[in-house]
Amino acid sequence: MVTIYDIAEKAGVSAMTVSRVINNTGRISDKTRAKVKRVMDELGYVPNQMARSLVLQETRLLFLIITDITNPFYTTLARGAEDAARKRGYRLLFGNTDEDPEKENDYIDAVLKTRADGVLLAPAGDASLPHLEMLRRHNVPFVLLDREVPGAESDVVLGDSKEGARQLVKQLVGAGHRRIALINGSRTISSARERLEGYREALKLNDLAYDEALVLETSFGPRSDLTGIEAWLDGMRPLPTAFVAGNNVLAVELMRTLRSKGLRVPEDVSLVCFDELASYAEMDPFLTVISQQAYQFGHLGMQMLLDRIQSPGDPAGRRRIVLPAELIVRRSVRQL
Amino acid sequence: MVTIYDIAEKAGVSAMTVSRVINNTGRISDKTRAKVKRVMDELGYVPNQMARSLVLQETRLLFLIITDITNPFYTTLARGAEDAARKRGYRLLFGNTDEDPEKENDYIDAVLKTRADGVLLAPAGDASLPHLEMLRRHNVPFVLLDREVPGAESDVVLGDSKEGARQLVKQLVGAGHRRIALINGSRTISSARERLEGYREALKLNDLAYDEALVLETSFGPRSDLTGIEAWLDGMRPLPTAFVAGNNVLAVELMRTLRSKGLRVPEDVSLVCFDELASYAEMDPFLTVISQQAYQFGHLGMQMLLDRIQSPGDPAGRRRIVLPAELIVRRSVRQL
DNA sequence: CTGTTAGCGCGTTCAT
DNA sequence: ATGAACGCGCTAACAG
Numbered sequence: 174m175v176t177i178y179d180i181a182e183k184a185g186v187s188a189m190t191v192s193r194v195i196n197n198t199g200r201i202s203d204k205t206r207a208k209v210k211r212v213m214d215e216l217g218y219v220p221n222q223m224a225r226s227l228v229l230q231e232t233r234l235l236f237l238i239i240t241d242i243t244n245p246f247y248t249t250l251a252r253g254a255e256d257a258a259r260k261r262g263y264r265l266l267f268g269n270t271d272e273d274p275e276k277e278n279d280y281i282d283a284v285l286k287t288r289a290d291g292v293l294l295a296p297a298g299d300a301s302l303p304h305l306e307m308l309r310r311h312n313v314p315f316v317l318l319d320r321e322v323p324g325a326e327s328d329v330v331l332g333d334s335k336e337g338a339r340q341l342v343k344q345l346v347g348a349g350h351r352r353i354a355l356i357n358g359s360r361t362i363s364s365a366r367e368r369l370e371g372y373r374e375a376l377k378l379n380d381l382a383y384d385e386a387l388v389l390e391t392s393f394g395p396r397s398d399l400t401g402i403e404a405w406l407d408g409m410r411p412l413p414t415a416f417v418a419g420n421n422v423l424a425v426e427l428m429r430t431l432r433s434k435g436l437r438v439p440e441d442v443s444l445v446c447f448d449e450l451a452s453y454a455e456m457d458p459f460l461t462v463i464s465q466q467a468y469q470f471g472h473l474g475m476q477m478l479l480d481r482i483q484s485p486g487d488p489a490g491r492r493r494i495v496l497p498a499e500l501i502v503r504r505s506v507r508q509l
Numbered sequence: 510m511v512t513i514y515d516i517a518e519k520a521g522v523s524a525m526t527v528s529r530v531i532n533n534t535g536r537i538s539d540k541t542r543a544k545v546k547r548v549m550d551e552l553g554y555v556p557n558q559m560a561r562s563l564v565l566q567e568t569r570l571l572f573l574i575i576t577d578i579t580n581p582f583y584t585t586l587a588r589g590a591e592d593a594a595r596k597r598g599y600r601l602l603f604g605n606t607d608e609d610p611e612k613e614n615d616y617i618d619a620v621l622k623t624r625a626d627g628v629l630l631a632p633a634g635d636a637s638l639p640h641l642e643m644l645r646r647h648n649v650p651f652v653l654l655d656r657e658v659p660g661a662e663s664d665v666v667l668g669d670s671k672e673g674a675r676q677l678v679k680q681l682v683g684a685g686h687r688r689i690a691l692i693n694g695s696r697t698i699s700s701a702r703e704r705l706e707g708y709r710e711a712l713k714l715n716d717l718a719y720d721e722a723l724v725l726e727t728s729f730g731p732r733s734d735l736t737g738i739e740a741w742l743d744g745m746r747p748l749p750t751a752f753v754a755g756n757n758v759l760a761v762e763l764m765r766t767l768r769s770k771g772l773r774v775p776e777d778v779s780l781v782c783f784d785e786l787a788s789y790a791e792m793d794p795f796l797t798v799i800s801q802q803a804y805q806f807g808h809l810g811m812q813m814l815l816d817r818i819q820s821p822g823d824p825a826g827r828r829r830i831v832l833p834a835e836l837i838v839r840r841s842v843r844q845l
Numbered sequence: 846c847t848g849t850t851a852g853c854g855c856g857t858t859c860a861t
Numbered sequence: 862a863t864g865a866a867c868g869c870g871c872t873a874a875c876a877g
Contacts, residue, residue, distance in 0.1 A: 176870055187848045192872060200846055217646060222622040223568065224870035226559045227853045242588055243787070248579045255578075255605060264619055267603040269591060283600055286558040310553060396791075428792045451579070452761040452786050455732075457768075457793075512854055523864045528856060536862055560854035563869045 175218045184212040195220060226288065235478065236284050237293045237471075238268035238277065239318075241394045244422055245451030246467045247295065250318065253471030254293055261479050263290070271395055272359075274300040285311055291478045293471070295319045298361035314481040316474045321363040328481065328492045330474045334364045334447075337463035337498035338371025339378075341417050341445045344461060344500065346379045349509030350415040350443060353381070356402070356427055357419035358393035365393070368419050368447065387413055394422035402430045412436075414509065418446035424460065425450065439507035447498075460505045463498045470496065511554045520548040531556060562624065571814065572620050573629045573807075574604035574613065575654075577730045580758055581787030582803045583631065586654065589807030590629055597815050599626070607731055608695075610636040621647055627814045629807070631655045634697035650817040652810045657699040664817065664828045666810045670700045670783075673799035673834035674707025675714075677753050677781045680797060680836065682715045685845030686751040686779060689717070692738070692763055693755035694729035701729070704755050704783065723749055730758035738766045748772075750845065754782035760796065761786065775843035783834075796841045799834045806832065 177191040184191070186205055193199045194209045212218075226232045237254050239247040251267065258265045266289065268280035274297045281304045284292055292308060292315040294301070305325040308315050317329040345353050355372050358365035373383050389405045392398040399422070406412070418424035424446035428438060438444045445461045477492055513527040520527070522541060529535040530545045548554075562568045573590050575583040587603065594601045602625065604616035610633045617640045620628055628644060628651040630637070641661045644651050653665040681689050691708050694701035709719050725741045728734040735758070742748070754760035760782035764774060774780045781797045813828055 174870090177872095178870080188870090189848060189872080190846090193847085196872080198872090202846060205847085219618075219621040219647065221563075221624060221870050223559050223562045223624055224853090225872080227557075227563060227855095227870080228872050230853075232559070242591075243581065243584050245579065245581075245787070248584055252578055252605065259615075264602070264623075266600070269588065279595075282555075285555040287600075288557060288559055311555065425792045432793075450792070451581070452757065456761045456764045456786070510854090514854080524855080525857095525864055526862090529863085532856080534856090538862065541862085557854050560869090561856080563854080563871090564856050566869075 174221075175216045176221070177218075179216060180209060180212050180218055183216070184209045230288075232288050232290055233263050234266055234287060234289045235263050235291050235293065235475075236266045236268060236280065236287075236289050238270060238280050239295045240270050240272045240297055241422070242267070242269040244394060244420075246421060246448045246465065249451075249467035250295075250471035253468035253473075254475045255471070257472045257475035257479070263479070270297050272297050272392060272398065274298065274304075277301060277304060281307055284308070284313060289313065291315060291482050293318060293474050293478055296322050298359060299323060299363070300361060301325075314478060314485075316478045316481070318470050318474045319364060323363070326491050328477050330470050330477070330494045330496065332364070332447075332465045332470070333495050333498045334367035335371035335374070337447060337465075337500075338368040338417065339375040340498065340500045341447075341461075341463060342372055342375035342379075344445060344502065345415045345417070345443060345506060346375070346381070348415075348443070348506050350413075350506075351381055352387070352411070352413045353415045353417060354387040354389070354409065354413035355417045355419070356389045356391065356405075356423050358391070358423070360390055362393065365390075365419055368417075372417060391423070393420050396422060396426060399423070399426045402427060406430065406434065412442065415443035415445070415506065418444065421446060421448040421450050421462075439505050443506040445506060458503050461503045462501050464501050465498060466496050510557075511552045512557070513554075515552060516545060516548050516554055519552070520545045566624075568624050568626055569599050570602060570623060570625045571599050571627050571629065571811075572602045572604060572616065572623075572625050574606060574616050575631045576606050576608045576633055577758070578603070578605040580730055580756075582757060582784045582801065585803035586631075586807035589804035589809075590811045591807070593808045593811035593815070599815070606633050608633050608728060608734065610634065610640075613637060613640060617643055620644070620649060625649065627651060627818050629654060629810050629814055632658050634695060635659060635699070636697060637661075650814060650821075652814045652817070654806050654810050655700060659699070662827050664813050666806050666813070666830045666832065668700070668783075668801045668806070669831050669834045670703035671707035671710070673783060673801075673836075674704040674753065675711040676834065676836045677783075677797075677799060678708055678711035678715075680781060680838065681751045681753070681779060681842060682711070682717070684751075684779070684842050686749075686842075687717055688723070688747070688749040689751045689753065690723040690725070690745065690749035691753045691755070692725045692727065692741075692759050694727070694759070696726055698729065701726075701755055704753075708753060727759070729756050732758060732762060735759070735762045738763060742766065742770065748778065751779040751781070751842070754780065757782060757784040757786050757798075775841050779842040781842060794839050797839045798837050800837050801834060802832050 177188045180191045181188040193201055194206050255265050270277040277297045295318045301322050302324050317327055376383055447463045449464050513524045516527045517524040529537055530542050591601050606613040613633045631654045637658050638660050712719055783799045785800050
């Protein structure tokens with residue numbers, strides 16, 4: 174491996190001069206600078222980031238930990254985060270937890286060992302609290318995305334889940350539906366709780382009774398974790414006329430199950446959900462959804478994180494951004 | 510920051526003993542081991558990966574560089590790669606190039622600086638050759654995914670693009686189509702070339718003339734880079750009765766454009782493509798596709814890479830894996 | 846403008 | 862079974 178000492182020797186200067194050329198620090202004569210640069214090219218020198226980090230105590234490495242890398246909501250978010258990080262000269266390390274706190278724990282471990290400068294985290298759920306405390310204890314700045322964790326006073330970028338759920342239900346009620354089911358993620362996840370609450374509020378507002386049998390609590394994904402949908406459908410007599418899905422993965426899985434039973438949307442039942450379905454939305458805009466600004470989640474979150482990192486003294490209180498939800502009406506709701 | 514020296518002092522041993530406990534190397538009495546471990550817990554010690562890498566000359570860090578993180582083909586591939594890496598104790602750093610050799614160059618730079626142990630790369634195109642030479646010069650093992658780069662003798666995992674294209678055309682011809690168009694990625698990408706070639710071969714085999722006007726060469730994505738579709742459609746008189754799309758992104762974009770012109774699939778025109786459309790395929794299996802084993806691309810590629818890394822002496826010639834393509838017939842082709 | 850010294854946190858070598 | 866000295870590649874602080 175080529176080191177600054179190799180350069181120094183061949184250029185007839187000291188290692189320190191080479192270091193200065195590389196980092197553009199201090200005053201160097203144009204002549205020596207040119208010579209050093211030439212030697213660097215000749216030898217194909219590449220700075221060793223490890224050695225640098227060790228002395229500088231900063232890695233310029235950030236982690237983005239998401240729960241489902243195959244969910245377009247999160248990949249779009251990831252792109253937003255990456256763009257913002259690149260723009261400011263940071264590298265992004267991705268982690269994928271599959272909604273599993275154990276895997277999340279592994280990644281937190283990696284963050285700590287790697288001495289990453291910060292973390293952007295879509296927490297697996299309330300069980301993530303110890304992980305956040307770990308980060309705090311080791312002074313690793315972090316920002317939560319999409320979900321809050323009770324007990325963790327931290328910066329966070331959220332969607333307006335409660336309002337979103339209200340709007341979806343309102344839309345259904347407006348179309349004449351009165352028997353409305355909800356398929357949702359685990360109640361250990363703040364966004365799932367909010368969506369349930371919004372759903373209940375909207376029912377109440379419309380003088381509709383809340384019926385536990387109409388609510389299925391399963392998982393936001395990945396697909397293989399989704400169970401009990403079929404049994405749930407079979408257990409509801411009569412079938413609801415409309416469904417609200419807590420996210421896109423649930424909507425897809427529900428639709429698949431409905432189809433396998435010969436039920437069509439919207440002819441037989443209506444369906445609305447949170448989040449777009451990526452390509453599907455472009456190809457055949459069909460589902461009525463609450464569209465969240467996935468890219469902004471990542472982009473804003475990353476900016477908040479970098480602000481924290483770059484002004485560490487600043488105690489500026491907790492920042493909590495709630496992005497508005499936008500209802501997009503399409504063809505998946507039938508007028509009764 | 511807590512270091513092994515802090516532990517050593519508090520435990521009344523030398524730093525070396527602490528290091529041995531951490532790495533389970535050498536012989537240590539159970540008593541001192543226990544004491545050291547207790548102190549480590551008390552102080553919340555986390556090994557510094559940077560310092561470790563510096564002395565061990567290995568980072569256990571791998572890069573996965575893909576061209577479009579919002580394309581489900583690549584995210585599925587990424588999951589395969591990640592699973593394989595985790596299983597063998599390596600961390601994975603993702604990079605997203607948007608098919609742009611410049612961005613790819615940035616990531617190659619990052620690989621070198623970070624002293625990553627290896628790279629899994631879906632190259633942006635033939636222009637990636639210098640990047641590969643760079644990696645070679647610095648002895649960084651790499652495996653190419655999904656695309657070859659002429660001139661680079663390297664391990665690679667490919668899909669059988671030519672055969673896939675043949676099958677798609679054959680399927681269309683079998684349904685009575687004779688005017689078949691192709692919308693494809695840039696010819697600077699090996700898979701695009703192969704798909705074009707397979708298309709041409711299949712035409713010839715069926716005594717159909719090759720017509721340049723029926724072929725549009727654009728980009729495999731991301732969506733914002735796709736241009737000229739509308740003009741292309743407007744320029745073809747008469748319109749083809751069927752389209753082959755070189756990948757899923759192109760299929761979606763083409764379908765969107767067709768729809769905007771009031772053309773329906775398959776009623777007005779037929780459409781087949783490479784790669785599944787993720788959720789769309791589950792929700793409403795509609796497009797006839799060549800389905801590639803995306804997960805396997807990543808999984809096998811990662812295994813090859815780790816094999817290289819873990820037996821560096823082994824000169825074992827270039828390995829080239831071609832994964833078979835599977836035709837899945839659905840409803841997007843109309844029988845003429 | 847340039848060089849010397851010291852140390853970032855850790856593991857290898859060689860002693861004891 | 863345990864420790865001391867050294868070096869991985871680099872830069873901050875100081876000297877000249």
